[in-house]
Every structure is written in structure tokens, then in C-alpha cells.
Amino acid sequence: MLRQYELVERVKEYAPDADEALLNRAYVYTVQKHGTQKRASGDPYFSHPVEVAGLMTDLKLDQETIITALLHDTVEDTLATIEDIEANFGPQVARLVDGVTKLSKIEQMPENERAAENLRKFLLAMSEDLRVLLVKLADRLHNMRTLHFIKKPEKRRRIARETMDIYAPLAERVGMYEYMREMQLLAFEQLEPEGYSTITGRLEYIRSQEGGQVDEIALKIKQALAEADVSVEVSGREKHPYSIWKKMAERHVSFDQITDIMAFRVLTDTSEDCYRALGVLHSNWQMVPGRFKDYISTPKSNGYRSLHTSLIYAGSMRVEVQIRTREMHRLNEFGLAAHWAYKQGGDRPDGQVGWLRDLMEIVDSSQDAEELLEHTKLAIYQDRIFAFTPKGALFQLPKGATPVDFAFTVHTDLGAQTVGAKINGRHMPLRTSLQNGDVVEIIKGANAGPELSWLGFVVTGKARAAIRRSVRMKERAEMIDLGQQLFEEIADRVPAKIGKKAIRLAVERLELEDEQDLMYAVGSAKVTDRQVMEALVPGSTADLPEEPRRERSISIKGMTPGMAFDLADCCHPVPGDRIVGLRKPDCNVEVHTINCLALAEQEGADWVDLSWGERSGGAVGRLRAMLYDRPGTLAEMAGIFAQNHANVINLLFFQRESPFHSYDVDLEVQDLAHLTRILSALRASDAVAQAERI
Template sequence: MLRQYELVERVKAYDPDADEALLNRAYVYTVQKHGSQKRASGDPYFSHPVEVAGLMTDLKLDQETIVTALLHDTVEDTLATIEDIEKNFGPDVAKLVDGVTKLSKIEQLAENERVAENLRKFFLAMSEDIRVLLVKLGDRLHNMRTLHFIKSPEKRKRIARETMDIYAPLAERVGMYEYMREMQLLAFEQLEPEAYATITGRLEQIRSSEGGQVDAIALKIKQALAAAGMKVEVWGREKHPYSIWKKMAERHVSFEQITDIMAFRVLAESVGDCYSALGVLHQAWQFVPGRFKDYISTPKTNGYRSLHTSLIFENSMRVEVQIRTREMHRLNEFGLAAHWAYKQGDKPDGQVGWLRDLIEIVDSSHDAEELLEHTRLAIYQDRIFAFTPKGALFQLPKGATPVDFAFAVHTDLGAHTVGAKINGRHMPLRTPLNNGDVVEIIKGANAEPQLSWLAFVVTGKARASIRRSVRAKERAEVVTIGRELFNQIAERLPAKVGKKAIASAAERLDLEDEEDLMYAIGAAKVDDREVMEALVPGSTVDLPDEPTQARAISIKGLTPGMGFTLAECCHPVPGDRIVGLRRKGEGVEVHAIDCMELANGVDADWIDLSWGERSQGAVGRLRVVLYHRLGTLAEMAGIFAKNRANVITLEQTELDDPFHTYEVDMEVQDLAHLTRIVSALRASDAVAEAERI
């Protein structure tokens, strides 16, 4: 563990103007506050924040970040408060500590909820100050280094999985490759211990059997470049064990079939020397087609710049070579953290493009699961490059389509997309883009995102935006139905209701406002009696119990007391010829005689059944295809209302302009009632098709 004077000396070494008193106060404060607390390793707890602060000094970060690292667990794990931090160390440090603390308060939540909420708070905190992420990444890296001290295998795996799914990709997205590689290696050891042991063992065998082969190849590369008059540094290493395992899994190959296990780095004096070195190496050894990548002219989203190529060395051995300048190497290994070094006058505000996209995804996501899905899409995946007609460059995941491209350019452009040209040719919107494609998006003034796009878009931003738009449209349509049904309910009340009564009714039902009330009615979240009572308290006292009357289903042919259910597959209604299926230990399931499920063959006893004399209130299901025009949904709702059909659920199942398809479950009296409704729907100009399911 770093001693107090050692930590201060580290900071002063790269920032002579650092406030030594501030650093000393923070060190003493964390030691005092954590007191006798112990870690799983048995070490004093304060050793952890001190080591995290040491990691921040390796990155040469400013003194506020070092102090934040020292204090990052005090509010969470001691009696200290944010107010105490602000009083002793100032508002800037307090804000940073608060940001890191918020990320740590959700460890007790359920798995997906916790991970998703972690992401949400991460991105919101990062949007204000990227140093919050840098400290949190240092915190996670040190925790991973000591993970083996935790006794519970389940807890170790949970932490390792979270590291692999979130923290390592985020380290990669801000260009901190050293952190990313070490996190992946430590997580890999916990998640796949057998694979980890096998691959590291094989790498050790290669090292011992082939001796100094890596050094020998590095020397030959350096000699070839020196002969061309170039002054370079060259070194090599075996590929990362997790990287090898990932390639084995993706390519479905064995360890022996991985050809490019060795990787070499060449540090040149200038950008021009990088390209010159590439030419020399391609002349000296054959390069592998399709394996060359120029990240100098087109850097990665995180700012990573380098030339990558694969060479076929002696004995058909493939090796990967990365060529970059020394400055590129510094920025590549520590990424955004390198920009925060004390000597950088203009510090970035963290609002890089991918982070803005993540913030938008947070705002668009419907629930924890959806947020997690969209965010993983945004922080994973290999990239391709595509251009606008004016030459603007956009990076997208492999498999991205023109719709993904449109949303990457601007959310509004994506929402109004109607077509696309790829390299000057009209192409379907589902066409996957290739590296270097020029994409022109064709807009429509009244266009809107289509539900069918979700079948082919691959970016989290596109999926989140489409789902948000479709949900808003569906909500508006359900609200329209709710208003129709509300008017019917209001007619049955003893008095007219105005805006004030509607607002009061929404409040009584724990709903936000009038629109929320109409949506609840349209979506069958509240029944008629609840709405009537909320509008005019006491108005339902003398009413008969409608739900019981409406659902008075009786079946003949059953043993007295035997339970039954109406089958969900065919939704039989009084008037249908019915049959019962009885399985051992279960009640009887009632089917229409022409149900397709019966034709498939069933392992059950068949019982001949018929409807009771006064059966009514069964649920019928319809499939209705509406024309996509203003008012068609309201007209359908009007038909249901005129025929006194109580809608239970309404779900939009397809959206394929100019048609919208819905499945509707409704209470009907009998088959004749259902048939009249279908006939009325088919007679309407708003309806393209209507059929019973």
C-alpha cells in the first residue's frame, strides 16, 4: 500500500503546483473514517481507496481526481456525508464523490435491475464529469485484483460478469485499453476457470518450447525498418488469453487453429513514418488480405489511432503488427484519461458522441431490461465506417443498415426516413452497410418510425428511438378508444360530468391526468364500475353486479362441481359447438369443435359438452386490419360501442403501411353477437379485414 508521503510525491512529480496540504488531508481523512474496517483479504479497508488513488496517479490525473479516489467510499461505508466532504475539500470534490457514491448504492438490487440502474446512473454522472467514470474504473480494477479473496463463488462470478459486461467495455469506449485487458483477464479467470487454465498453460508451453521467438521476430522487424533508415521501437507479446478464447468461440476453432497468437507494436517518430514502416513491412513479408485497418485516417470512436496489419512470417506463421507514434501509443493505452493529465489546458467535458447517444438511450428506454439491451448494443460490437454524401464520417456496428445510419446522423432524420441510396443506388432499408459506403437518406415530411424496422436495426439508439415512437403512437390510439368508451360510461351516470370531475376521478384512481385516465380505460386497466365510482362516488351502489352477470358461463355435460376453463387458443363462445379435454389432475378445458389444436392430436379424454341455457359474457377474439388513416381506430371503437361489446384487451400486432393490424379480445353474449360485430366491421370503410381468431 502507498504511504502518505509516497502518494504526495507521485502527484508532485508530474504536477509540482499540486496542493500538498489538500492531498495530505484527504489521505488522513480516509484513514480516520474507515478506521478499523477490514477487506475480505484482511487488509485495512483504507488500503483500497489509497491504491485506487495510486492508479489515478499512474494516469497523471489532476489533484481533484486523486482526492476523489481517496474519498470515494467514505460516504457509502462510513458516517461521513457529502456535506462533510464539501466543507473539508470543496464543492468540486464533493460533486465528484457524490457521483461515484451514487454508482455504488445499488449493489443490493436484483441482477438485471441493478445492472441496468448502474448503467443509467453511470451515463448521467458521466455526462456531467467524465472523471467520475475514471475513478470508478480504477475502483473496479483494484476490486478485481483482490476478487480472489472473496469466499463466495457466486459473488465472485456476479462481480466478474458485471465487469465483463459493463466496466471492461466502458474502459474500451474511453480508450483505456490497459484497464480493459486486465479487467477481462481477471473476469475471464473467474467465469471460465477451465478455459483460462488451459489457454494460459498453452501459452506458457509456447514460451518455454520456442524460447525467445517473440524477441527474435521483434528484432527482425526492427532490422528491416532500420535498413530503410527508420528509427523505431519494436516489442512483441502473446495475445491476451481472453482475446484468444473469444476468437476460438467466435470462429469455432481449436487453440492450434488460431494463427495470429503473437502481436507486435512498432513506435515510429511521425505519422509519415508510420505509413513508410507499413510499406517496408509489406515489401519484406506477405500481408494477409482483408486484415489491414487504418485507424490513423479514420480513428475509432474513442480516439484510438494506429495502423493494423497481419504478416505471414517464416514457417507460415501469422503475426499481427500495430504501427503508431509514441503520442498515439500514450493516448491509445489510457484514452480519455490521457486528456485529463494535469498539463492539458483544455480538459474535455465528456460529451463525446457515443456518450450523448447513451444518454438518449437512457431517456428512451421503457424498463430495466430494455435499457440493458440497448446499452449493450451501444457499447459492444465491432465497427464499420460509412459516409454522408458530403463526406461526414460515421462509425456503426457491423451489420448496421441505412436506418441505423440515419439515427446516428440525427434522431429526427431517422424518424422521417422513407428510403436510402447506397453509393448512388436505391437500396432496401434493411440492406447491411459495408466499410466505405456513401449513404444518402431520403426523408418524408409525414413519415414516422415503423415497428417492422426492429427486425433489422442493430444499434441501441435506433431500437430505443423506434420503440419510443411506436409506444407513443400506440398510446395515442388507445387513448382514442378510451374516450369512446368513456362517453358510454358517462351516459350511464346520474349526472353530467365536467373537466373537474374527470380530474378528480383520475386522482382517485392514482392516475396522472385525463389522458392517463382515457388510456387506462382503453387498455382495460380499469373497469366501468371503477370509473363510474371515481367520477360520481356512490353511483354504483344500486347497480347490479355487472361483471358477475356478464360472465355467467355454464356448461352441460360436466360432473357437478368439476372445474373448467375456456381455451385461450380458440376462445369458444355460446353458440359454438364445444368439446372438453380432461387430463389427469386438471380441470376440463373447453374448446370449439373446429379448434386447430384438436387437429394436432392431444393426450386427453374427450367429453361431449354443450352450453348452459343462460351462458353469456364469454371472450371472443378478433383480428382487425385497419387502413392507416385519421379516425379509423375511433370508428372501430364506435362499432364496438354500438354493438355493446366490452373490449378487454387491444393489441397492435403488425404495422405495415398502409395497414395496421390489431387483435381484440371482447366480451360477447354469444356467437350471433360476435358475428354481428364482424359483419359491422367488414361493412366499414375504415376496415380492410376482420375475422374471428
């Protein structure tokens, strides 16, 4: 553990004007406040904040950050308050400490909801001052270094999983690769102990058997570059164990099938030397096609810059080579923290963390804990591709991103107004996956809005959050309109004239927020007609008969005679489908197809084995048809339905993707074979680009 004078000396080495007395006071304060508290290792608790402060001095951060690191646990774990911190160390330190302070555990809340709320508050604090993130990452790194002292395996695994899911990706997104790699390695050891042991053991064996092969290859690379008059430093190593494990899992291969275990780093003086070195290496050794990446001309979103290539050495061995300047290497390893050392005047390195603004939009758009965690994870750890606007602006996106993701990345309003897209000058469907280097032109519509169906193909957290928020608002508005109409019918059946006062009292009796909330509850069937009538005029439903149940023309085997059921809207089962029933308290049995995706989300429901009865028929199937945008195509589709004796129950214009129009169609069909014949006829038609059951 760093002693008091050692910590102060470290800070004074790179910041001679630092307030020595204030640093000493912060050190003494944390020692006194934590007192006799112990860590799981048996060390005094104050050793942890001191070590975190030491990590901050390694990054040459300002004195406010060092003091924050020293004090970051005092508010949660001692009797100190934020007011005490502000009185002793000023408002800026108090604000930073408040942002970093671990949030109290709320035991009643489910674990995922707790994690989501912690993440929400952390992101908000981080967006105000990025030093909060730097201290938090150092805090987590030191906790991971001492994780093995925690006795309970389940607690170690929980902390390791949180580190792998949240903190290591955050470190990567701000370019702090040294932190990311060490966090991943320590978390990997806890989450996959057998895999960790096997891979580290194999790497140790390779190291003992290679007979200096890494040094030999590094020397050969250096000699080849020296002969071309390129001055460099070359170092070699085995790849990171977690990186090897991840590659084995993604490619479904064994350790022996991983061919590029060795990696080499070439450091030069200038960017020009990087490209000269690349040319020399490609001239001396065969490169592996498709493995060259130029992050100097197009840096990663976290500011990372380097050339990457893979070479075939000695006929069969693949080796990875990274080429960068010494300055690039320093900034690459510590990313945002390295940049911050030059930003002491209050400027924030915003160019490196534009994704933070996207995270804040996600925080505002997410409805609940599940959505926030899902969208945030999507935003912070996916492999990236590059795409351009027609004017040449460069945007980074996750692999698998679509034009809709691109539009929302450019601007939320552009995403909301998207109706079509051109990729490299050609009209393409909005669900098309973008490739590296694509030029994407977004076609806007003045009255357009996000479509629910986009959730089926977008991959960015920002797009998913914005679409869900827009769809929720649209659905609520539609439900309120419907509820208004239904409410007027209900009010006509009440033996009294209904005015504003009666409505206000009804809202109170039903424990709702306001009149709009009442209309939404009526439209979405959250309250029955009888409940609304009773709330408007108490006692008005006393003599009314019970509402009759709807009759069914479909019979299903496996249910008690007279048991009510509903055909699920998510999968629209028709006779011929394999089906299962879900039975919940006080609800009709829901009939689903056996492969319905919604079944995985059902909790607390009993499954009922069902099959279609002998008199089943007249079920409603739903399909989606993409038609070419030209005269007569809709009529041709209608003709196909008529020829196949299918009654159209509902036709919904789904979306416009020039030059296509898509429709959702509900058809009354006899059985699965009937629906399949209709789909086959649609697919054979020149008017139809695509047809599928949904």
C-alpha cells in the same frame, strides 16, 4: 501500499504547483475515517483508496482527481458526508466524490433493476465530469486485483460478470486499453476458470518451447525496416488469453486452430514512417487478405490510431503487426486519461466521447431497468464499421447496423423522419446491413415517425431507445383517443349527466393520475365498463347483468369444455399449426404456435398441451407483403386474395421504403395449407417483392 510522502512526491513530479498541504490532508482524512476497517485480504481498508490514487498518479491526473480517489469510499463506508467533504476540500472535489461513491444496495429490488439504477446514476454523473469515470475505472481495476480474497465464489462471479459487461467495455470506449485488458483477464479467470487455466497453460508451454522465436521474428522485422532506413522499436508477445478465448468461441475452433497467436508492435517517429514501415513489411512478407485496417486515417471513436496488418511468416505462421507512432501508442494505451493530462484548463476532450451524449439520450428514453441495460450494452460494446454521409462526414456504427441506425447516429430527429435510404446511390430497403465505407443518404418525410417494425432489425441502443419511446407515445395517444370514444358510450349508459366533477371523482376512485390516464385505461382495457360506470356513479351497476362471453367457431382439443380462450395476437395461430396454451390466474387461456418467440418471455404461466378440433376453421392469419410502388400492385394483391377465397379482415399500411410499399394483412383462412397457398401466389406475382407470415 503507497506511503503519504510517496504519493505526494508522485503528484509533485508532474504537477509542481499542486497543493501539497491539501493532498496530505486528504490522505490523513481517509486513513482516519476508515480507521480499523479491514478488506477481505486482511489489509487496512484505507489501502484501497490509496492504491486507487496511485493509479491516478500513473496517469498524471490533476490534484482534484487524486483527492477524489483518496476520498471516494468515505461517504458510503464511513460516517463522513458530502457536506463534510465540501467543507474540507471544496465543492469540486465534493461533486466528484458524490459521482464516484458506490450506491447503497437496495435489497428489495431485483438484481437487474439494482444494476440498472446504479448504471443510470453513474452515467449521469459521468456525463457531468469524465474524471468520475476515470476514478471509477481505477476503483474497479484495483477491486478486481484483490477479487481472489473474497471467499464466496458466487460473489466473485457476480463482480466479474459486471466488470466484463460494463466496466471493461467502458474502458475500451474511452481508449484505456491497459485497464480493459487487465479487467478482462481477471474477470475471465473467475467466469471461465477451466478455459483460463487451459489457455494460459498452453501459452506458457509455447513460451517454453519456442526457443526465442518471438525475439527472432521481432529482430527480423527490425532488420528489414532498418535496411529501408526506417527507425523503429519492435516488441512481440503472445496474444491476450481472453482475446484467444473470444476468437475460439466466435469461430468455433480449438486452440490449435488459432493461427495468429503472436502479435508484434512497431513504434515509429512519425505518421509517414508508419506507412513506410507498412510498405516494407508487405514487400518482405505476404499479407493476409482482408486483415489490413487503417485506424490512422480513420481513428476509432475512442481516439485509437494505428495500422493493423497480418503477415504470413516462414511459409505458414500468421503474425499480427500493429504500427503506430510513440505518441499514438501512449494515447492508445490510456486514451481519455492521457488526453486529460493536457486538458487542465477546464476543457473536456469531447471529440473522443461523443458517444456519451448518445448514452444520455438512452437514459432519458428507456422506460425501465431492462431497457436501460439492454440499450446501454448495445451502445458500449460492439465491433465498429465506418459509413459516410453524401457530404463525406464519417460515422462509426456497430457491425450489422442499418440505414435507420445510421440516421439516428447522425441525429435523433433525422432517424425519426426517415422514410427511405440510398446506399452508394441505390435505393435499398431500410433493413439492409451496412458495409465498411458505404455512403448513406437518408430520405426524410415531413410527417414520418419511427415504426415499431424497425425494432426487428436496428442494432444500436440509441435507435432502439428512440423507437420504443416514440412508439409508446404514439400508442398511448391512440389509446387515449379510442378511450375517449368508448368513455362517451359508457357515460351514455349511466343514469346521470356526467360533468367534469364526476370525471375527476372517478379518476380518484380508480386511483389514476388524471383524465388522460382514465381515457388510456379505458382504451387499453385496463378497466372494465362496469368499473368505469361504478366510479362515475356509485351503485349504478347493481342491477346490470354480467357481460356475456364471445362465442367461438373454433374448437380446440385439450381444454375443459366451456373454458374460454384467446388466439394470441403475437403469432396468429391457424388450424394446422402446432399449438400450446398458456394459462394464467384470472385470464383466458392464450393459444400460441409452438415456436412463438413470446413463449420465452412468459413467466408464472401453466402450459397446456393443445391440438385443433375437427370443426376448426375461420382463423385469422397475418402476413406482410412488400409491393413495388407502381399503379395496380395493390389491386393485384387483392385479386390474389379473392382468387384464393380469403376474406380480408384488416389491411394496414405498414411502411414506405422507396421504391416499395409494405402492408400488414389479416386474412380469414381455413387452415395453414390455405395460408401457405396464398403466400406462394403472392411470391409468384410480379407486383410483390416480398411476402412472409408474421
